[in-house]
Amino acid sequence: MTLRQWWRDLAMGVRFAFAGGREGWVRALLTAVGVGLGVALLLLTTALPSALAVRHERGDARADITYNEPTLKKADNTLLIANASTTFRDTDIRGREVQPEGARAPLPPGVGKFPAVGEMVTSPALKSLLESDDGKLLRERLPDRIVGTIGESGLIGSHELAFYRGADGLAAQGVDGARLTRIDRFGNPNPTESQSDPVLVLLVLVVFVVLLMPVAVFITAAVRFGGERRDRRLAALRLVGADGHSTRRIAAGEALAGAVLGLVLGTVFFLIGRHIAGSIEVFGQSVFPSYLNPSPLLALLVAVAVPAAAVLVTLLALRGVVIEPLGVVRTARPARRRLWWRLLVPLAGLAMLYPMIGQGRDGGDFNQYLVTGGVILLLVGVTALLPWIVEAVVARLGAGGLSWQLAVRRLQLSSGTAARMVNGIAVAVAGAIALQMLFAGTDSDYTKSTGHDVSRAQMQVSVPEGKTLAAAAKELAETKGVRRAYAFNEGFVNDGPGDNAGWARVTVADCASLREVAKLPSCRDGDVFTSHVAPGTDEDSASRQNADDESTVAARPGKKLWFETSEDTEKQSPVVWTVPKTVKQAQSIADPTGYRRVGILITPGAFPAKAAAGVRGEIYLRLDDSLPDAREYVRNTAARINPLEEPMTWVSVKRNNEYSTIRTGLFVGAACVLALIGASLLVSQLEQLRERKKLLSALVAFGTRRRTLSLSVLWQTAIPITLGLLLASVVGLTLGAVLMRMTDTTVRVDWPSVLSMTGVAAGVVLVVTLLSLPPLLRLMRPDGLRTE
Incomplete structure (x- = not known):
C-alpha cells in the first residue's frame, strides 16, 4: 500500500463530503459543528495558562503598597500612595489615593495623567457602575469627578472595579509602608516564588483532566455522525469496483473533511467566544480578549490531533462492518462485546494511582504523569464499560407499552450509538463527583474559623487618630441599618519603665459595651474592673492559658501603671495612672470576636484624658439584616470617618485564596463543559432523528400516533442516560475515594454533591430532549417518504 494511494482515497472521501449532494454536506456540517464546539473549548483551555500569566503580570506591574519598611525620602521622582480600597455589595473595589511629590513621579500603569484633588480616574466598569442607578450608594462614597479611565495595561480584568483619586496632605498621616507608602516606581520590588502545595497542585491537575476528557469524548463521537447513511453510500463504491480497504480510507477522508471544517468552525467559535469573554464576568472573574492567546505549540497540537483522531476513529469503527456491493452487513446480530479488556482500563488507572495512596501533603509532590494517566484511564473506563452495560441491559428488556417496545428494539439494534451519545456526559459526571468528594474532603484544611460571632456583630470599624471614639460611635449608631454599636478604646499599660516591665x-468602654466582654457585678460610669477567666469554666485549657498570657500585671488597688502615648520611645510621655481602691472583679467572657479579654476594664469616667493617645478605637456593629444595603450605608459612614480604613465585614469562616481560585476555575470550566454537553447532545440527537426520517414517516403513514413516537424517543434517551449516570456515580465515587486516600483524607461521600451532579446532568438531557421535539414533529410527516 503506497502513500500515494492513501492520499488518493482520502482526497476522494473529501470530495464526497462536499460534492456528494445534500447528504454529504449535511453530514459534514453536523460533524464540523460537533468537532468545532469541542475545538473551541480546547483552544479556550490552551489559552487559560496565558490568561492567568497575563493577569499575574499585570498585577505585579501595578504593585505599589508592598508592606515594606518605608526607606525612600521625598524627591522629585517619588509618589505618595495610600490604600483607599473598598467593597460594594460583596465586590472588591481596588482604590488608591495618589499625591505626586515631583514632576517625575511615576504614573500608575494605564493612567495618562495624575488626577487632581477632587478628581479620579476609574476603570470602565466602575465608571459604568457609578453612572448607573445601581451605583447611587457607591457614588456617595466616591463623589470625586471622573476625569478619565484606566487603560487595559492597568487592569487585570475587563470587569475589574478600580480607581485612582487625587489627594493632598498624605505625608501628615504618617508613611508606614502598609496603609500609606512612598514609591519611585510601580511593580513588586521583591517578587518571590511561593511554595506550591502538593494537594493544590493535585487539584489543578485533576480539574484540567476532568474538564478536558468530556471534550475529547465529544470530538470522537462527532466524527461518527451519520455513520449508517455513510456506510450505505460506501456500498455503492464497492459496486463500481472499490475494494474494502479503499472504502474504509474513503470513509476516513469524509471524516477528515468534517474534522478540518470543524477546526475552521472551532477557530471561528473561539474567536467569537474570545470577543464575548471581554464583556462577561463569571464567578467574579473577567479577562480582556487579548489575554486569551493560545500557546502556539498547544494550538498546533490541537490542529494535528483532531484530524488524526477523526481518521483513526473512523477506521476503528469500520473494523466490525462488512461493506459489500449489495449493502452493509449491519443488520445481522453483532458479536457480543467482551468485558475483560474493558475492565482492564479502569484497573490500570487504579494501579497508576495506588503508589501515591497515603502520601498526603507531607509526602512531597505527587507524580504528575501518574496522576494524569491514572485519572484519564479511570474516566476512559466509563466510555469502555458503558457500551457493554447498555447492550447487556437492553438485551434483557422486553414487555411494555408500544412506545417502550419501539425504544427498546431500537436500542437493541444500535446500543453502541446510544452509548456514544451519553459517553461524554457520563465522563463529565464521574469526574465532577470525584472532584466534589476531593474538595469536600480537603475543604477543612483550607477553610478556617475566624472565631467571630456573627450573631452579635457583623462589621468592625477602626477609629483613626484625631477622631474621638464617642463621636464616631454616635455617627455609626445613627447610620441607617445599624441596630447597635459597641465602642471600645483598646491599649496597654506597663507597671514600670523599660522593656522588662x-x-x-x-x-475602655461604657457599661453596655463592657457587658459584651465580661460579666460585671454592677456598673456605672467611673467604675474600674479587673477581668479574669473564672476557674472551673467549661472552656478548654488551651484557650484559658492563651487568655491568661495576655496579662502579666495584677491591677491591685493603689498600684501605679503607665500608659504609653506614642510608639516612638524618644517621643513618649507616659501618663501615670493609679488603680482606684474601688476596683471591682469581673469574669471574662468571649467578646464578639471570640476573644476573652483579661486585664483592666475602665469606664470613660475613670479614664485619664491625657492617655487618649495611647489607645485605639474599635467599634463593633450589629446590623439589621432585613435591610439589603445595610453594609453599604455603614461603609459610606466609615468612609467619612476614615477614607483610608476599610470596615471589616465579619464572616464565620475564611477560605484560602489559592484554594478558592481553583474552586472558582472549576465552576467556570464546568459551566463551559455543560454548555458543550448540551450543544453536542442536541446536535447528536438531531443527527439521529435525521437518519431515521424515513422510518418515522413510514410509522406515521401506517397510523402510529405521534405521541407514541415522541415517547419512544424519550425512552431511547432515558434508558442509556440512566445507565450512564449509574456507572458514572460508581466510577466517580471510586476515583474520589482514591484521591482522598492520596491526600491522606478520611474517605466520606458527599451525597448532596453526588445527587446534585447527577441531577444537573439529567436536567441537561431533559432540556436537550425537549428542544429536539419540534424537529421530531416536523420529521413525522408522510411526505418524508418522498425520495429522489
Whole structure:
C-alpha cells in the first residue's frame, strides 16, 4: 500500500463530503459543528495558562503598597500612595489615593495623567457602575469627578472595579509602608516564588483532566455522525469496483473533511467566544480578549490531533462492518462485546494511582504523569464499560407499552450509538463527583474559623487618630441599618519603665459595651474592673492559658501603671495612672470576636484624658439584616470617618485564596463543559432523528400516533442516560475515594454533591430532549417518504 494511494482515497472521501449532494454536506456540517464546539473549548483551555500569566503580570506591574519598611525620602521622582480600597455589595473595589511629590513621579500603569484633588480616574466598569442607578450608594462614597479611565495595561480584568483619586496632605498621616507608602516606581520590588502545595497542585491537575476528557469524548463521537447513511453510500463504491480497504480510507477522508471544517468552525467559535469573554464576568472573574492567546505549540497540537483522531476513529469503527456491493452487513446480530479488556482500563488507572495512596501533603509532590494517566484511564473506563452495560441491559428488556417496545428494539439494534451519545456526559459526571468528594474532603484544611460571632456583630470599624471614639460611635449608631454599636478604646499599660516591665491589656468602654466582654457585678460610669477567666469554666485549657498570657500585671488597688502615648520611645510621655481602691472583679467572657479579654476594664469616667493617645478605637456593629444595603450605608459612614480604613465585614469562616481560585476555575470550566454537553447532545440527537426520517414517516403513514413516537424517543434517551449516570456515580465515587486516600483524607461521600451532579446532568438531557421535539414533529410527516 503506497502513500500515494492513501492520499488518493482520502482526497476522494473529501470530495464526497462536499460534492456528494445534500447528504454529504449535511453530514459534514453536523460533524464540523460537533468537532468545532469541542475545538473551541480546547483552544479556550490552551489559552487559560496565558490568561492567568497575563493577569499575574499585570498585577505585579501595578504593585505599589508592598508592606515594606518605608526607606525612600521625598524627591522629585517619588509618589505618595495610600490604600483607599473598598467593597460594594460583596465586590472588591481596588482604590488608591495618589499625591505626586515631583514632576517625575511615576504614573500608575494605564493612567495618562495624575488626577487632581477632587478628581479620579476609574476603570470602565466602575465608571459604568457609578453612572448607573445601581451605583447611587457607591457614588456617595466616591463623589470625586471622573476625569478619565484606566487603560487595559492597568487592569487585570475587563470587569475589574478600580480607581485612582487625587489627594493632598498624605505625608501628615504618617508613611508606614502598609496603609500609606512612598514609591519611585510601580511593580513588586521583591517578587518571590511561593511554595506550591502538593494537594493544590493535585487539584489543578485533576480539574484540567476532568474538564478536558468530556471534550475529547465529544470530538470522537462527532466524527461518527451519520455513520449508517455513510456506510450505505460506501456500498455503492464497492459496486463500481472499490475494494474494502479503499472504502474504509474513503470513509476516513469524509471524516477528515468534517474534522478540518470543524477546526475552521472551532477557530471561528473561539474567536467569537474570545470577543464575548471581554464583556462577561463569571464567578467574579473577567479577562480582556487579548489575554486569551493560545500557546502556539498547544494550538498546533490541537490542529494535528483532531484530524488524526477523526481518521483513526473512523477506521476503528469500520473494523466490525462488512461493506459489500449489495449493502452493509449491519443488520445481522453483532458479536457480543467482551468485558475483560474493558475492565482492564479502569484497573490500570487504579494501579497508576495506588503508589501515591497515603502520601498526603507531607509526602512531597505527587507524580504528575501518574496522576494524569491514572485519572484519564479511570474516566476512559466509563466510555469502555458503558457500551457493554447498555447492550447487556437492553438485551434483557422486553414487555411494555408500544412506545417502550419501539425504544427498546431500537436500542437493541444500535446500543453502541446510544452509548456514544451519553459517553461524554457520563465522563463529565464521574469526574465532577470525584472532584466534589476531593474538595469536600480537603475543604477543612483550607477553610478556617475566624472565631467571630456573627450573631452579635457583623462589621468592625477602626477609629483613626484625631477622631474621638464617642463621636464616631454616635455617627455609626445613627447610620441607617445599624441596630447597635459597641465602642471600645483598646491599649496597654506597663507597671514600670523599660522593656522588662510587666504589662496588661486595657479596654475602655461604657457599661453596655463592657457587658459584651465580661460579666460585671454592677456598673456605672467611673467604675474600674479587673477581668479574669473564672476557674472551673467549661472552656478548654488551651484557650484559658492563651487568655491568661495576655496579662502579666495584677491591677491591685493603689498600684501605679503607665500608659504609653506614642510608639516612638524618644517621643513618649507616659501618663501615670493609679488603680482606684474601688476596683471591682469581673469574669471574662468571649467578646464578639471570640476573644476573652483579661486585664483592666475602665469606664470613660475613670479614664485619664491625657492617655487618649495611647489607645485605639474599635467599634463593633450589629446590623439589621432585613435591610439589603445595610453594609453599604455603614461603609459610606466609615468612609467619612476614615477614607483610608476599610470596615471589616465579619464572616464565620475564611477560605484560602489559592484554594478558592481553583474552586472558582472549576465552576467556570464546568459551566463551559455543560454548555458543550448540551450543544453536542442536541446536535447528536438531531443527527439521529435525521437518519431515521424515513422510518418515522413510514410509522406515521401506517397510523402510529405521534405521541407514541415522541415517547419512544424519550425512552431511547432515558434508558442509556440512566445507565450512564449509574456507572458514572460508581466510577466517580471510586476515583474520589482514591484521591482522598492520596491526600491522606478520611474517605466520606458527599451525597448532596453526588445527587446534585447527577441531577444537573439529567436536567441537561431533559432540556436537550425537549428542544429536539419540534424537529421530531416536523420529521413525522408522510411526505418524508418522498425520495429522489
